[in-house]
Amino acid sequence: NAGVTQTPKFQVLKTGQSMTLQCAQDMNHEYMSWYRQDPGMGLRLIHYSVGAGITDQGEVPNGYNVSRSTTEDFPLRLLSAAPSQTSVYFCASSLSLAGGQDTQYFGPGTRLTVL
């Protein structure tokens, strides 16, 4: 298994540009999520999904959209990038949210800079 993969590894955007951060997993995990990590802030949950066709907001969802059309993929879209979205983005997945199946595995991250 490749585990959780993320593309791109690095990205530089100008303010107002849009882009999609890709996340995929090959473990048949139902649960997937997106976090951002800023210096001194720890990881904060942006959006999550408990299965294909089901998504919900985390604690910092503004400025981000998600969709889950397949079990494998969970892309994160920035519609109009802002400098405040400069961060490192991590995708994570787990088999489910049920007890005993909720250990989460993280991807390598995407480092985004918005100028």
Place this chain on the structure above:
Amino acid sequence: DAKTTQPPSMDCAEGRAANLPCNHSTISGNEYVYWYRQIHSQGPQYIIHGLKNNETNEMASLIITEDRKSSTLILPHATLRDTAVYYCIVRVAGSNTGKLIFGQGTTLQVKP
């Protein structure tokens, strides 16, 4: 989810055991203790978790006190590659959002 307290930093000699403590005095009966680590610039890596019994896997051992108010992660033979920030997280299994709350963690420096 219960709050956790960890020392901000620790040193360990290469080849020796690294013992990382975590206090979680407000833990409730249905909350698990999880340990993750983050090596510089990489994604968090799951290490181990437990409810009340001690646990061991190929990476580490987790010792939970009988009252469950504290725990210790043990890396039996630390290597330079174990240098990382270690996070102790307490959460209810089967939470509605799956959100993991990463605190400040303990920065472990393994020295030759």
